Amino acid sequence: MLHSRQHSRKVSSWQEFLVIAVVIILITGRFFTERVAVLPRFMNAIDLVAVPFLLPLCLLWVVSHQGGRFKGKIIVLLSILFCTAWVLAWLVNYDEVNWLGGLLLVVGLLTPVLFFLILINFGFDRQFCRRLLRVLNILFIINLVLATIDAVLAMLTGEGGGDFVFGTFGMNQNQLAFFLAIMIIFELSRWRFQSLRLHEQFILGWAIILFLLCGFQTLWVVLPIAILGGFGLVGQLRSKRLLRLIAVLAVLVALVIPLLMSSGRFFSVTDKAGQFITNFNDLGKVELLRNVPSIWQLRPYSFLVGVGPGTFNSKAFRSIAIIPYQGGVGASDVAAAIIKPFYTSELSSRFIVSYFERGSFMLSGGNTDAPFTSYVSVPIEIGVPGGVAFFCIYGLTAFALVRSIRRTSEVQVRILGTWALISLIILLCIAAIDNYLETTRYTLLVWLSIAVWKIYTRSPGFPGRATTSSSGPEELAL
Numbered sequence: 001m002l003h004s005r006q007h008s009r010k011v012s013s014w015q016e017f018l019v020i021a022v023v024i025i026l027i028t029g030r031f032f033t034e035r036v037a038v039l040p041r042f043m044n045a046i047d048l049v050a051v052p053f054l055l056p057l058c059l060l061w062v063v064s065h066q067g068g069r070f071k072g073k074i075i076v077l078l079s080i081l082f083c084t085a086w087v088l089a090w091l092v093n094y095d096e097v098n099w100l101g102g103l104l105l106v107v108g109l110l111t112p113v114l115f116f117l118i119l120i121n122f123g124f125d126r127q128f129c130r131r132l133l134r135v136l137n138i139l140f141i142i143n144l145v146l147a148t149i150d151a152v153l154a155m156l157t158g159e160g161g162g163d164f165v166f167g168t169f170g171m172n173q174n175q176l177a178f179f180l181a182i183m184i185i186f187e188l189s190r191w192r193f194q195s196l197r198l199h200e201q202f203i204l205g206w207a208i209i210l211f212l213l214c215g216f217q218t219l220w221v222v223l224p225i226a227i228l229g230g231f232g233l234v235g236q237l238r239s240k241r242l243l244r245l246i247a248v249l250a251v252l253v254a255l256v257i258p259l260l261m262s263s264g265r266f267f268s269v270t271d272k273a274g275q276f277i278t279n280f281n282d283l284g285k286v287e288l289l290r291n292v293p294s295i296w297q298l299r300p301y302s303f304l305v306g307v308g309p310g311t312f313n314s315k316a317f318r319s320i321a322i323i324p325y326q327g328g329v330g331a332s333d334v335a336a337a338i339i340k341p342f343y344t345s346e347l348s349s350r351f352i353v354s355y356f357e358r359g360s361f362m363l364s365g366g367n368t369d370a371p372f373t374s375y376v377s378v379p380i381e382i383g384v385p386g387g388v389a390f391f392c393i394y395g396l397t398a399f400a401l402v403r404s405i406r407r408t409s410e411v412q413v414r415i416l417g418t419w420a421l422i423s424l425i426i427l428l429c430i431a432a433i434d435n436y437l438e439t440t441r442y443t444l445l446v447w448l449s450i451a452v453w454k455i456y457t458r459s460p461g462f463p464g465r466a467t468t469s470s471s472g473p474e475e476l477a478l
Contacts, residue, residue, distance in 0.1 A: 015061065015122045020135055022050045026444055027139050027179060031146075031168040047440050048107055051115045058118040071120045071458075074396060078389045079113060082106075085386025086309055092301065093308030098343050101310020101320050105381065108315055108438035112447040113393055119451035120458075129416075129456045132448075140183045143167035144203070147176060147210045165214045175441050177214035180207050181223050182423055182445050189418040192231060193411050222429040230422035234405040234414065284352075284371035285432075288313065291351045295380060298347075306383040311345050313352065314377035315435035323353055374437035397450060398424055404457060416453040423449045 026047050033039045062070060070076060086106050090097050147167040154165075169176040187204045190196060196204065212220065280286060296303045310316035320343040344353075352371050379387030398421065405417040423446045431437045 013123075015057065016124065016128055016131070018054060018057070019119065019122070020132060022047065022054070023132065023135060023448065024139065025050065026441065027143075028168040030172060030175070031166075045440075047444055048111060051111050051118070051444075054118050055114065058121055061123060062121050065123055066121070070117075072117050072454075075113060075117060075393055078393050078396075079110060079117075081389035082110070082382075082386050082393075085305070085382045085389065089306040089309050089382040089386065092305045093311065096311050096345055097308040098310060098320060101314075101316045101343060102308070103310075104316035104319055105309040105314050105438070108435075108440060109378070109390060111440050112443035115444055116447040116451045116454075119448075120454050124455050126456055129452050132452060136183065136186075139168070140179075140207070141203075143169075143176065143179060144206055144210060147180075147213075148206075151210065151213050165210055173214040174216045174219075177211055177216035177219055178426075178442050179445060180211045180214070181219055181426060182449065184208060184211060184223075185227065185422045185426075186419045186449075188227060189415045189422070192418060193415050218430055218433050219426070222426055226422050226425040226429060230418060230425055233402050233421065234418050285373050285376075288351065288371040288373075288376055292376065292380065295347065295351065302380070302383065304383045304385060306379070306381045306386065307347055309381050312347055312377065312381050313372060314374070314381055315372070315438040317343070317348065317377070317381075318372060318435065321348060370434075372435050373433070374431045374435045377435060378437075394424070394428065398428075401450070401453065404453070408457075413453070413457050416449075416456050420446075420449040420453040 029046055030044055033044050062068060083106065086102075090102050144167075147165045150166045165173050165176060167176040167179075169179065184204065184207050187196065187200065187207075190200075191204075211223075295307070299307060310320070320341060322341045322344050375391075378390055401417050401421040401424070405414050405421065408414060408417075427436060427442060427446045430442075436442050
């Protein structure tokens with residue numbers, strides 16, 4: 001949370017109340033939709049409605065207060081190019097595209113980017129960043145408390161299997177783990193450039209324990225890699241701090257493993273990783289990559305315009321596709337509790353369904369060995385030019401973060417930039433496992449951190465570029 005003795009407190013605006021409401025709903029919505037029977041499950045996707053709702057309000061604000069001058073023009077241009085490729089792919093493959101799958105693809109991929117553009121164009125300043133971080137920290141503590149209660153009750157009763165830490169994310173422990181990871185990164189970024197008080201170190205350790213109890217094993221592997229990689233990109237990590245961090249993590253892991261073993265919920269990451277390596281050639285993802293040249297050879301025009309949005313490999317496809325899972329799992333997928341799968345296609349039957357087997361050696365989640373991955377689905381469904389435009393959004397954002405952190409000497413900008421950079425690296429890494437670039441409950445959290453960095457860096461008083469000097473004795477703290 002940001003505190004300042006030099007800056008007067010600005011009265012919150014109506015757009016700030018709306019944005020903070022969206023963030024709170026994003027992080028707490030599943031708690032109510034999963035546990036209150038009267039609420040339908042499709043309300044879990046409230047963020048897909050809330051962000052478009054903010055768009056016309058943002059446009060009116062820009063026109064009336066900024067003379068129609070938009071910030072983030074490069075991302076806006078790349079988004080337009082991506083949407084153009086999406087429309088073209090739909091028109092060329094009209095006979096095979098289902099309207100629901102086609103819409104879900106573009107909405108899933110661009111909602112977080114749109115949220116980022118809305119935030120940086122709403123005229124927010126550093127006071128907004130401080131208040132928003134305060135809200136995130138409050139939600140962080142609430143999730144820690146609820147997740148602790150859930151974990152203790154599950155261990156005492158022996159119920160819940162491996163999915164026993166829920167927090168305010170309802171019944172999805174992976175999403176809780178991702179939120180905890182984002183907040184852990186924030187605290188570690190503070191630790192990298194400032195220091196943590198004793199109670200903050202305790203909260204960080206508590207969060208890491210619950211993060212491990214969530215059982216999101218892919219994130220167990222990705223998080224330390226992303227942290228070390230991110231710290232390496234922004235500057236040399238001091239050896240003493242690195243050794244201290246390793247020692248703390250070793251103690252926490254030593255405390256958690258007996259809990260998992262005593263409750264029958266021990267996850268052997270090494271065994272699963274070994275199976276992953278041994279059976280690498282049989283992975284659905286590897287098979288799909290091998291088949292990409294065959295797809296382009298079968299339909300040469302698809303290199304430029306794709307095979308159609310939502311028709312082949314994306315999360316949008318998964319939501320409506322008829323997939324007869326092997327291994328005893330029914331013919332359903334992520335949206336099966338809401339709608340009955342109804343879509344099939346020639347290409348999916350040939351290159352996906354024929355070798356889809358769920359759960360043969362899960363690293364975490366049922367789709368580790370499945371063919372689904374954002375990096376393949378985007379260029380295949382809308383064409384390589386559209387895929388390049390989309391991935392340039394992420395690539396240029398990562399480049400801007402690294403450059404900003406390296407060029408500024410302002411501690412607060414470096415903390416927020418490092419937080420956003422490592423969060424982005426995590427998202428890009430787990431997108432290799434599943435279609436996470438289309439899962440807004442993950443991507444919105446990441447782009448929220450990027451927006452906070454952007455607003456704080458280019459807030460009033462620092463137009464056009466990041467500041468290179470400290471603005472006063474500000475401190476990031478819980």
